[in-house]
Amino acid sequence: MIGARPVSSTSEIETLIEMMARLPGLGPRSARRAVLHLIRKRALLLAPLADQMARVAASARECLNCGNVGTAEICPICADEARANGEICVVEDVADLWAMERSGQFKGRYHVLGGTLSALDSVGPEDLSIPRLMDRVESEGVTEVILALNATVDGQTTAHYIADQLEGRVRLSSLAQGVPIGGELDYLDDGTITAALRARKAL
């Protein structure tokens, strides 16, 4: 019957679709497509995926030092002595840490704040891992803190707050703002152009 509820034998599949539809980037339609694909390739894809998800669910945790996610108490970056070069890069969340790692340029350690200060959402310094950052600056012999926070009002407000707390204790820097690689001026917003012009460099 068209439009009828699925029969009970498919209820587990419906539940799976509903759960998949809660994932970012997926809606009911795309979740249904993904589940159908998994079922068709259940030996090759569904079973290994389920196993892997169960393993990650059992072992995933936040690094006690920096807040990165991993499967050990201390993440591989913090455990790597070669990365103890005195530099800490402060990021808003783990996705930003991964983005920095993709670039392969930064060789120090990270600190994940877990958000930004926000008056609207009542997020204060105590709700972020700022006190932990202060401890790390003392205990890890940090010489430079790089504030790699988003170029938003909340992100930069947080950066200035941290800078105030650390002023005089370590070297502070932040990421440059301006024209992205491949960017065309005609398509940039005036704020980005203003920032780029202010940060212009001699050739």
Place this chain on the structure above:
Amino acid sequence: MGLAGRAARADGERMEWRDQGFVLNMRRHGESAAILEVFTPSRGRHAGVVPGGASRKFAATLQPGAQVDLHWRARLEDHLGSFRVEPLRSRAAQAMGDRLSLSGLNAVCALLSFCLPEREAHEALYRRSETLLDLLGDADLWPLAYMRWELALLEEMGFGLDLTACAVTGSNDHLAYISPRTGRAVTSMGAGEWVDRLLPLPQVLLGRGDAPDTEVLEALRVLGHFLGNHMAPALAHKPLPEARERFVAAFARRVAQEGVR
């Protein structure tokens, strides 16, 4: 569509408007939409959904302080409705590099969001706020302009200070104090034995003198008393937004650094 819906649509003008305004704040709504709160001259503080507002495309447009062109639509007047937004001018970039400007921008947006009733026009305050935001980045003028804006905000919200003459003697010479309870000025002579209970009245609040930063800072502390102890309790006892305190702290820091130099 029900009759009520049809009647509402027939009354077109009230379900759709177009105006300019500036962004007070934005919060994510679902995966891709955002709820935007703006301040407009003719509609006051107004919220609406921006479809796709949480996307990267809108990230620069919907920063606090940004001047935007707004087209609001809703089926019924009391619905949240949706905005179509076009950027006119960004202000965040001007403020981001300087902590005083950034904290000032946050304070203005947070205070407006905190104290303005929804959908009630405050055109004079809007004009003052717009002028103030346009001064962002002018580090010398900004604190004084902000102080005058707070004075106007108190006035607009019905908690204006009466600094025209002494509440005790009626004289307008040598006004030196302000009553923390009534917001009225008092002369040195009129203060008498109550002097310990009165707040100092910086001359910059009277529009007199060269408005040094130390006086502006003192004036901000006086205004903070009236914002926090008179206006905020009237708004369901909500505490003042922290953003205002952060701005005053940032300004105090600058004043202290200048004093050291």
